[in-house]
Amino acid sequence: MSLRLLQRRAGDGTRSVVLADGEAAHVLGGVSSVRELAGAAIAAGTSLAAAARACPAGAAVDLAGELAAGRLLAPIDHADPAHLLLTGTGLTHLGSAEGRDQMHREAAAAAHQTDSMRMFLEGLAGGKPAAGAVGQQPEWFYKGDGSQLVAPGEPLEMPAFAADGGEEPELAGIYLIGPDGTPFRLGFALANEFSDHVTERHNYLWLAHSKLRQAALGPELLIDALPDDLCGTSRILRDGAVIWEKPFLTGEANMSHTIANLEHHHFKYDLFRRPGDVHVHFFGTATLSFTDGVRTAVGDVFELTVPPFALPCRNPLRRAAGDAARAVTVKAL
Known part of the structure; x- marks a missing residue:
C-alpha cells in the first residue's frame, strides 16, 4: 500500500492529522492540519513524509469507521x-x-x-x-x-x-x-x-x-x-x-x-x-x-x-x- 495523510475532526471539534501507511493508520501528535505540517516541512527543508514520520505517534485510527461516521475532512483546507x-x-x-x-x-x-x-x-x-x-x-x-x-x-x-x-x-x-x-x-x-x-x-x-x-x-x-x-x-x-x-x-x-x-x-x-x-x-x-x-x-x-x-x-x-x-x-x- 502507500503513505497517505488525512484530516479528522472529532465530535468536540478538535482537529487532528492522521498518517496512513498501508492498512495501518494513527494520529500524528503536535499538528492539527496538513497545511501546518507542510509549512513545518518547508521550513525544515525536509519532505512531507519525513515531517509526518517525525511526529509522535498517537492513537490508532479505523479509517473506514471514521469515514462512515463523517469525521474525515478534505485532506487540505485553509483557515481563510x-x-x-x-x-x-x-x-x-x-x-x-x-x-x-x-x-x-x-x-x-x-x-x-x-x-x-x-x-x-x-x-x-x-x-x-x-x-x-x-x-x-x-x-x-x-x-x-x-x-x-x-x-x-x-x-x-x-x-x-x-x-x-x-x-x-x-x-x-x-x-x-x-x-x-x-x-x-x-x-x-x-x-x-x-x-x-x-x-x-x-x-x-x-x-x-x-x-x-x-x-x-x-x-x-x-x-x-x-x-x-x-x-x-x-x-x-x-x-x-x-x-x-x-x-x-x-x-x-x-x-x-x-x-x-x-x-x-x-x-x-x-x-x-x-x-x-x-x-x-x-x-x-x-x-x-x-x-x-x-x-x-x-x-x-x-x-x-x-x-x-x-x-x-x-x-x-x-x-x-x-x-x-x-x-x-x-x-x-
Missing part, C-alpha cells in the same frame, strides 16, 4: 478560504477529446475539426516535453475558492439555475506556496470536479460558467510517488443501485500531458505563486456518464475508487434552493 484556489485543466487524458468533441461537433461543419479536438491533438503532440522544457499549454479553468470545497460524504450542490450536475472523476494535485514563492506539491487526492455539462454543451464559450461549481476531494492525500498507471472505477448509485459504472484511468501513462507540464502552465503566472496560498489543481478526465447519455438526479451518489487510495471519493447530489428565474439585483451607491 479565499487563500485556497480551485483550478483545473481539460483535454489532458487519452480519450478525453472524444466526449468533448461529441458535445461540440454539432456546432462545427462536418469537415471542420472542433477547437476541442484541435486542442487535444496539440496536447498529444506537445504535452510531454523533455524534462525542463516547456510543452504545449493545456485548456485551463477556474472553479472557485476554498468555500467551494466539499468534504468527504457531504453533498455536491448544483445551483438553482444549473441545467445539470454531473460528475468529473479526476486526480487533483495539492500545493502550498512557500515563503519565497516556490510551489510545493504536497501530494495527490481523488476528486470529483463536478460540472454542468448541459450548459457546456450548449456553447463551448460557456465552459467557464459550467465550471463555477463546488468540487469534492476524497479523504486521502497520497504523499508517496504517484504511479504512472492508475486504474479505478467511477460509478453512480441511485436508491442504492448502480445505474452507471465505467473504468477510470489516470496517471501519466494515460495522459497526453505530463503533470510537470500542467503544473508549469498553472504556476507560470505570478499571481498563483503568492506565499501561503493553497492550490487544488484538477488534472482532467476521459470518463463521463454524460457522454453515455446519463442524466443525473437529486439523490444520486457519485463514487470514485482508485488504488492505491484506500477510501473512495463519495458524495451525493442535491440542488440548492432558490428561484432560478429571479435576477440578482445590484444596488447603485
Whole structure:
C-alpha cells in the first residue's frame, strides 16, 4: 500500500492529522492540519513524509469507521478560504477529446475539426516535453475558492439555475506556496470536479460558467510517488443501485500531458505563486456518464475508487434552493 495523510475532526471539534501507511493508520501528535505540517516541512527543508514520520505517534485510527461516521475532512483546507484556489485543466487524458468533441461537433461543419479536438491533438503532440522544457499549454479553468470545497460524504450542490450536475472523476494535485514563492506539491487526492455539462454543451464559450461549481476531494492525500498507471472505477448509485459504472484511468501513462507540464502552465503566472496560498489543481478526465447519455438526479451518489487510495471519493447530489428565474439585483451607491 502507500503513505497517505488525512484530516479528522472529532465530535468536540478538535482537529487532528492522521498518517496512513498501508492498512495501518494513527494520529500524528503536535499538528492539527496538513497545511501546518507542510509549512513545518518547508521550513525544515525536509519532505512531507519525513515531517509526518517525525511526529509522535498517537492513537490508532479505523479509517473506514471514521469515514462512515463523517469525521474525515478534505485532506487540505485553509483557515481563510479565499487563500485556497480551485483550478483545473481539460483535454489532458487519452480519450478525453472524444466526449468533448461529441458535445461540440454539432456546432462545427462536418469537415471542420472542433477547437476541442484541435486542442487535444496539440496536447498529444506537445504535452510531454523533455524534462525542463516547456510543452504545449493545456485548456485551463477556474472553479472557485476554498468555500467551494466539499468534504468527504457531504453533498455536491448544483445551483438553482444549473441545467445539470454531473460528475468529473479526476486526480487533483495539492500545493502550498512557500515563503519565497516556490510551489510545493504536497501530494495527490481523488476528486470529483463536478460540472454542468448541459450548459457546456450548449456553447463551448460557456465552459467557464459550467465550471463555477463546488468540487469534492476524497479523504486521502497520497504523499508517496504517484504511479504512472492508475486504474479505478467511477460509478453512480441511485436508491442504492448502480445505474452507471465505467473504468477510470489516470496517471501519466494515460495522459497526453505530463503533470510537470500542467503544473508549469498553472504556476507560470505570478499571481498563483503568492506565499501561503493553497492550490487544488484538477488534472482532467476521459470518463463521463454524460457522454453515455446519463442524466443525473437529486439523490444520486457519485463514487470514485482508485488504488492505491484506500477510501473512495463519495458524495451525493442535491440542488440548492432558490428561484432560478429571479435576477440578482445590484444596488447603485
